[in-house]
Amino acid sequence: MPSFPVPPSPHEIGASSPPPTRTQRRAAANRQSVIDAAREIVATEGMGALTLEAVAERADVAVATIYNRVGNRSSLLLAVAEQAMEESRAYMDAAYAAEGTAEERLLLVATTWVRFARERPHEFRILVEPADQPDAVARLAELTRTQNAKLADAIRAGMATGAVRPDLEPDQVATALWASLNGVLALAWRPGELRVEAAALDQLMAAFIAIAADGLRAH
Incomplete structure (x- = not known):
């Protein structure tokens, strides 16, 4: 079952390891293709x-x-969900680490999540509509809480500078923003007339971000 890399123990740091063999490289490539x-x-x-x-036929x-x-199949679903979340973290961690005002940082987080949804639509959809598989859902929920906690921390930082309204509860706001943003982006794959095309979706996203920013802003 896939898992995240475990940091090396102190005595392992600096120790060299032999490069993977041809057989190991082939096995890793087969696993990734699956x-x-x-x-x-x-x-x-x-x-x-x-x-x-x-899966066997496609791979x-x-x-x-x-x-x-x-x-x-359960292990496969878990591997898919974990890879999707890891790829999203590659986008989002850089956004959370960026400097700037509270509003600039929160705007960057929102636009980065939109970019992830556009550039990695398969991964985004898996995260928004996860498999009804207990292990995969539990792991995905854990990772989502970790990412939402970073958003809540960014909101708290804005409160500390007076840029964000002090009457809000950061964890609740983070969850609400995450769910709302996902809901708007999910319109891209709704069936038939419920689907929103790219140009119209851009306008909806601009409206959502403007409303969210105004709702967070201290007046």
Whole structure:
């Protein structure tokens, strides 16, 4: 089952490790191709379409390879969800680390999340509509709480400088903003007339960000 890298212990720091062998590189490539295939199936066809046979066909591997490299269907769903969240963190961590006023930082966080949704639509959809799989949902919820806590900290920093309204509860606001932003972005894949095209979605996003910024701003 996939997991996040574990930091090395002090006695391990500085120790050299041999480069991966050709067999190890091939195994890692097979594993990644399996996860990529599963991610595409989930994002484009839905959770119900995710079977080991479908993944094997798309990745052009044997079903036994999936078991050997990733595991069963539950392990595959967890690997897909974790990879999606890791890719989102690559975007968001840089935004949270940026300097600037509270409003500038919060605006950067919002626009970065929009950019992630545009550039990584499969990963974004997996995060917004996760699999109904307890292990995957639990892991995704844990990672989401971690990211929302960073947003809440940015809001608190704004309160400390007087830029953000002091009567708000940062954790609640962070969750509300996250859910609202996801809801607007999800309009891009709604069926039929419920779908909003890119140009109109840009206008909706601009309206949402303007309203959110005004609601947070101390007057």
